[in-house]
């Protein structure tokens with residue numbers, strides 16, 4: 318594992334190689350588990366597997382390497398994304414059983430378009446009684462089982478239990494390149510029957526990846542990642558999105574979603590494929606991939622031995638108007654080191670690049686600059702994140718959203734920045750690549766500003 322200055326101090330990252338979507342999030346027998354899409358051989362070609370982190374407290378993590386390989390004919394070209402379901406009392410010792418559902422990707426050799434021909438998607442189950450040792454793989458659904466109107470792109474099972482039944486969402490692309498999700502039902506979590514397809518009321522991308530069901534205060538949301546959306550950048554990039562549709566009733570009874578209710582979960586440059594789970598204390602927690610598919614830029618300096626990382630776990634709650642609020646887990650406060658009052662119209666130099674900066678009671682327009690390279694500006698009902706130094710932003714330019722700023726939390730962790738605005742109504746995630754191991758913050762605002770240094774809690778996470 319490289320010791321470059323951009324390694325994360327309190328965000329998860331692949332120790333080496335490529336990481337994408339978080340998978341199989343759960344709290345099982347007391348321990349938190351974060352599985353993830355993992356290609357340890359990157360930048361060489363190699364397998365797309367599941368890696369695994371575990372934690373007693375969501376702060377101190379252990380990485381266990383690759384735990385689900387692409388090693389059967391049913392997942393020969395990738396153990397793709399999926400989710401976890403904890404079944405109380407179903408293990409042989411009378412304790413809880415962990416069920417992990419994922420998509421086995423298979424590409425047949427030949428001259429195929431791999432959209433309507435040449436690809437298979439198998440929904441596969443593995444179980445575990447302790448969270449670490451995994452059962453043999455069992456294929457539950459194959460391509461022939463999906464409706465005829467589907468293309469070969471069907472994947473990313475999200476499984477949950479509701480009203481005594483198991484339900485599964487699968488993201489899909491139909492043969493006319495319209496996006497949808499399939500909803501399946503099951504009595505036992507093994508044999509599945511199609512319940513319905515849910516489509517957008519207006520065309521909304523060609524494929525929905527990583528669907529999720531979120532329930533907050535009895536209100537349900539369908540989360541998904543549409544591909545093929547209007548570009549967010551002038552250069553035509555940013556066409557894959559991540560967000561939620563607010564539903565009127567239960568997801569399993571929903572026939573179509575109103576696209577005007579879609580809200581992006583994160584406005585930054587690097588955020589995709591978030592997944593949620595409910596922990597033992599009943600909190601709904603979200604972790605997102607800090608990376609983007611379908612971009613034509615690499616987004617980081619050449620020569621690094623690892624790529625991409627994950628957001629901190631975020632607690633989701635529901636505002637009175639139905640908006641989903643996202644805030645970093647309170648456990649992160651345990652990592653606070655020195656506390657500093659910050660002059661709201663001055664600058665401050667930190668001798669380390671890990672900081673939690675909090676602005677409260679923000680009045681009027683203002684700005685914040687990190688190392689004079691990454692700028693957060695607000696005023697006229699807009700909040701904007703932009704880069705002025707292309708060496709630091711690496712092809713990231715500017716992203717904005719409507720927001721009358723009242724409060725802002727900025728988490729800086731080496732090469733990662735997360736912004737949380739207005740009690741978590743807006744979030745921005747971005748990578749950045751500062752050239753020093755110090756951090757200069759310049760603030761021009763009317764507000765109460767506080768900052769804490771953040772400890773590095775990842776020193777024992779990865780094998781040496």
Ligand code: FRU
Nearest residue numbers: 338354397398526527590610
């Ligand atoms: C989303 C995604 C998923 C797929 C996985 C493969 O980023 O494309 O749809 O399961 O990544 O790594």
